[in-house]
Amino acid sequence: MLKLNKKTFCHILTILFSASIAIPAYSDQSMDLIATRSSSYTQLNDDLKYLTQVIGGRPTGSTAMDTAMQWSLQRFMAAGIDNAYLDAYTAALNWQANIELGQMTIADTNKVSKVRIAAMPFSESTSTNGLEAPIYAINSTDANEILLHADKIKEHWLLVPTTPMNTMEDLFNEYFLTPSILSAAQKVGAIGVLWMSNRAGSLLYRHSVSIDGKLINLPCALIERQEAQKIIELLKTDQPVLFKATLNNKLQENPRNYNVIAEIKGVEKPDEIIVLGAHLDSWDLGQGAQDNGCNVALVIEAARNMMAMARLGQHPRRTIRFVLYSGEELGLYGSTFDVINHINELDKIKAVVILDIGSGKISGFSLGGRSDLLAITDESLAPINKLGPFTQTTDAFIGTDNYTYLLEGIPTLVANQDVSHYLPSYHAENDRFENVDLEQLKLNTTITSVLIWNLANTKQDLPSRQSSNEVRELLATTGLQQQMETFNLWGKFLELEKMGR
Numbered sequence: 001m002l003k004l005n006k007k008t009f010c011h012i013l014t015i016l017f018s019a020s021i022a023i024p025a026y027s028d029q030s031m032d033l034i035a036t037r038s039s040s041y042t043q044l045n046d047d048l049k050y051l052t053q054v055i056g057g058r059p060t061g062s063t064a065m066d067t068a069m070q071w072s073l074q075r076f077m078a079a080g081i082d083n084a085y086l087d088a089y090t091a092a093l094n095w096q097a098n099i100e101l102g103q104m105t106i107a108d109t110n111k112v113s114k115v116r117i118a119a120m121p122f123s124e125s126t127s128t129n130g131l132e133a134p135i136y137a138i139n140s141t142d143a144n145e146i147l148l149h150a151d152k153i154k155e156h157w158l159l160v161p162t163t164p165m166n167t168m169e170d171l172f173n174e175y176f177l178t179p180s181i182l183s184a185a186q187k188v189g190a191i192g193v194l195w196m197s198n199r200a201g202s203l204l205y206r207h208s209v210s211i212d213g214k215l216i217n218l219p220c221a222l223i224e225r226q227e228a229q230k231i232i233e234l235l236k237t238d239q240p241v242l243f244k245a246t247l248n249n250k251l252q253e254n255p256r257n258y259n260v261i262a263e264i265k266g267v268e269k270p271d272e273i274i275v276l277g278a279h280l281d282s283w284d285l286g287q288g289a290q291d292n293g294c295n296v297a298l299v300i301e302a303a304r305n306m307m308a309m310a311r312l313g314q315h316p317r318r319t320i321r322f323v324l325y326s327g328e329e330l331g332l333y334g335s336t337f338d339v340i341n342h343i344n345e346l347d348k349i350k351a352v353v354i355l356d357i358g359s360g361k362i363s364g365f366s367l368g369g370r371s372d373l374l375a376i377t378d379e380s381l382a383p384i385n386k387l388g389p390f391t392q393t394t395d396a397f398i399g400t401d402n403y404t405y406l407l408e409g410i411p412t413l414v415a416n417q418d419v420s421h422y423l424p425s426y427h428a429e430n431d432r433f434e435n436v437d438l439e440q441l442k443l444n445t446t447i448t449s450v451l452i453w454n455l456a457n458t459k460q461d462l463p464s465r466q467s468s469n470e471v472r473e474l475l476a477t478t479g480l481q482q483q484m485e486t487f488n489l490w491g492k493f494l495e496l497e498k499m500g501r
C-alpha cells in the first residue's frame with residue numbers, strides 16, 4: 001500500500017497552491033481552499049496565452065513549431081531545470097497544408113461560387129492549376145456503396161456525407177471509416193475525395209487520411225458542411241455540379257524533428273523514471289489551445305511545482321522526466337521516436353502519464369489495459385479525491401502518445417477528461433485560447449502534479465514492464481489489436497516484434 005507521508009504531502013500542497021499564503025495542514029476539509037489557491041498559477045495562464053496567441057497553430061516542420069520548441073525549452077530552463085534539451089529524430093515525412101482553394105460550378109447555370117476547403121493531412125496535392133471534375137455524392141459512409149457505383153464515381157470527385165460529431169465515439173468512428181472509404185475511392189478511379197465537415201455551418205478542421213504517416217495517392221479535402229449539403233440537394237434534382245480544388249501541400253521527406261525533454265533526477269532511485277508528457281505540435285487552422293497547448297502549459301507548470309519543492313529540499317525519489325512531443329498529429333512520431341531514442345532504458349520507465357483531451361475535468365486515468373495499475377493510481381490520487389471523484393478505466397486505444405510505450409509493455413496512464421469543450425473545436429478553426437477552461441486547467445495541473453509526485457515517491461515497487469507475450473495478450477483482450485488491424489498498424493507491429501524489442 002502507498003503510505004502517504006502527511007508531512008511531505010502537506011509540503012507539496014504548500015508549494016502547489018501558493019508560496020505566499022500560509023497553508024494549513026493538509027486535510028480533506030482544506031480542498032475548497034486548495035481549489036481556490038490553484039488560481040496562483042499565473043505563469044500557466046501566461047504560458048498558454050503565449051503559446052496559442054503569439055506562436056499559434058504549430059504543425060511539425062513549421063516555423064511556428066520551431067519557435068514553440070525553443071520557447072518551451074526556455075520555459076523548462078527558467079523553471080530551474082538544468083537538464084533540459086531538444087532530442088532529435090528523423091521521421092519519414094512531415095505534411096503541411098499550404099494552398100487550399102475550392103470552387104463549385106452549377107453546370108446548368110454556369111454559376112460559380114467559392115467553397116471553403118481544408119486539405120486532409122497526408123493526401124496528395126492537385127496540379128498547380130487545380131483539378132476540376134463533376135461531383136458524385138454517395139448516400140452513406142458504407143464503402144460498399146462506392147464499389148456498387150464504381151462506373152458513376154470514376155473520374156469524379158467523390159463527396160462523402162457525414163453525420164454531426166457529438167461524442168468521442170463519433171470522432172473515433174470517423175477515423176475508423178476513413179481507410180475503407182479511401183481505398184474504395186482509389187479502386188473505382190475517383191479523382192479525389194471531398195469529405196463533408198462534421199461541424200455545423202462553415203467550420204473547418206483537419207481530418208487526417210493516414211494514421212501511420214503514409215501519403216495517400218489521392219487529393220482529399222474537407223468541405224464546409226453547409227456547401228456540401230447544398231451540393232447534395234442540387235445533385236438530387238439532377239443538376240450536375242463541377243468542383244475545382246487547388247491543393248498544394250508542403251512535404252518534407254526525412255525531416256529532422258525534435259522532442260523537448262526536461263528531467264529532474266531522483267535522489268533514491270534515479271534509474272526509475274516517471275514520464276509526464278503532452279504533444280507540443282498542433283494543426284494550423286486554430287491556435288492548438290485545447291489540442292494540446294493547455295496540456296503543454298500544464299506539463300511546464302507541473303515541472304515548476306516539482307522544482308519549487310526541490311528548492312525547499314523535497315526531491316523526488318524517482319526521476320521525473322517531462323516530454324513535449326512533436327509530430328503527434330502526423331502519426332505519433334515524437335513518442336514513437338522517444339521509445340527508439342531511449343531503447344536501452346525502457347525497463348527503467350515505470351510509468352508514462354499523458355494528457356491530450358484539452359482542459360476538461362479529469363475523471364480518472366485510462367490505464368491502457370493494465371489492471372495492475374489500479375491500486376497505485378487510486379492511492380496516488382486519494383489525497384485529492386475532492387477534485388474528483390476519480391475512476392480509473394482499463395481500456396486501451398490508439399490515439400495519443402502513450403501508444404508506443406504501451407506496445408513496449410510500459411505502464412501508461414492517459415487522463416480521461418470531460419470532452420464538452422474539446423470535441424467542438426477538435427483540430428478546428430475554433431481551437432483557440434478563449435475556449436480553454438482555465439480554472440479547470442489549474443485543477444488538472446494540481447491533480448497531475450500530485451499524481452506524478454506520488455508515483456515518483458511511493459515506497460512500493462511500481463508495476464513492471466510486460467513481456468512480449470503479456471503485451472500480445474493485452475492487445476487481444478482489450479480490442480487494441482482489432483483497432484491496429486483497422487488502421488493497418490498490425491503488420492508493422494508484427495515486423496517490429498520479429499526484430500525483437
Ligand SMILES: [Zn+2]
Binds near residue numbers: 279291292328356
Ligand atoms: Zn492531441
